[in-house]
Amino acid sequence: MVRAPCCEKMGLKKGPWTPEEDQILISYIQSNGHGNWRALPKLAGLLRCGKSCRLRWTNYLRPDIKRGNFTREEEDSIIQLHEMLGNRWSAIAARLPGRTDNEIKNVWHTHLKKRLKDYQPPHNSKRQSKNNNDSKAPSTCQITLKSSNNFSNIQEDGPGPNSPQLSSSEMSTVTADSLAATICVTNDGDQMDSYENFIPEIDESFWTDDLSTATNSNFDMTGEELQLQFPQQSVEMDVGVKLEDDMDFWYNVFIKSGDLLELPEF
DNA sequence: AATGCTAGCAACCGCCATGCA
DNA sequence: ATGCATGGCGGTTGCTAGCAT
Numbered sequence A: 001m002v003r004a005p006c007c008e009k010m011g012l013k014k015g016p017w018t019p020e021e022d023q024i025l026i027s028y029i030q031s032n033g034h035g036n037w038r039a040l041p042k043l044a045g046l047l048r049c050g051k052s053c054r055l056r057w058t059n060y061l062r063p064d065i066k067r068g069n070f071t072r073e074e075e076d077s078i079i080q081l082h083e084m085l086g087n088r089w090s091a092i093a094a095r096l097p098g099r100t101d102n103e104i105k106n107v108w109h110t111h112l113k114k115r116l117k118d119y120q121p122p123h124n125s126k127r128q129s130k131n132n133n134d135s136k137a138p139s140t141c142q143i144t145l146k147s148s149n150n151f152s153n154i155q156e157d158g159p160g161p162n163s164p165q166l167s168s169s170e171m172s173t174v175t176a177d178s179l180a181a182t183i184c185v186t187n188d189g190d191q192m193d194s195y196e197n198f199i200p201e202i203d204e205s206f207w208t209d210d211l212s213t214a215t216n217s218n219f220d221m222t223g224e225e226l227q228l229q230f231p232q233q234s235v236e237m238d239v240g241v242k243l244e245d246d247m248d249f250w251y252n253v254f255i256k257s258g259d260l261l262e263l264p265e266f
Numbered sequence B: 001a002a003t004g005c006t007a008g009c010a011a012c013c014g015c016c017a018t019g020c021a
Numbered sequence C: 001a002t003g004c005a006t007g008g009c010g011g012t013t014g015c016t017a018g019c020a021t
Helices: A019-032 A040-044 A050-061 A072-085 A089-094 A101-118 A168-177
Strands: A141-147 A179-184 A218-222 A225-230 A234-243 A248-256 A260-262
Touching: A019 A040, A019 A050, A040 A050, A072 A089, A072 A101, A089 A101
Parallel strands: A179 A260
Antiparallel strands: A141 A234, A179 A225, A218 A225, A234 A248
């Protein structure tokens, strides 16, 4: 295919948009819609290429765009979604109302990458993002947890700050004060029929050596639910879902007793 | 005050996917 | 089935403001 000549060669303007150009574009789209982007600049009376108009509109002028700094919640969402989706900025933007892919991409490169540099993943395997579009259900998957809480506020029947790592049987003695959360693993928005295909297990290599910052969890398969119990009423933790094809996703979550923890699609 | 450096961000470029004739 | 036009996306560039020297 023969490439269309670039804007400059056609005598079209490049570079930053002026308020006047913005106003022309806004007025035109408000009264006519954008229709054919390539035809728009000529119809609107702009010396810009259609691509430039579309970009200006979608990234800056659209009325539903939320301007201003990203909140901590939004930044956390971006980090989680990036874990899940990789550099698919438009897919990430679709989950953050009012934010554009370009904006998210910029925030990622200027702020969040630095933030993540200081944050080491709770395991020593390399973090990988699934960067293709297929979302086949995994035939097997492994769920790994690491709590960020320490033991300092545990009830008296719980372990102390220097307690050794709990065994599953010890955990069962503290259920009265424990957190019981349910993990719901979804694929394409649909709950899995059952967890029979999942192999929940604690991978010992993921625990840190410092027992004040690492706690244990046990898995209790009751029916089709995967229950997690902790000796706390609430817990902040990293939930890792490891698929058999060596893809893994990590989510930092804060859950309280009784919460349903639904992992994003992967 | 002048200069250099850096971070942040808007905009551009090139490629790819899709729809249509 | 093929080729073209268009839209959309991700990577990259380059301008600008703010800060340090």
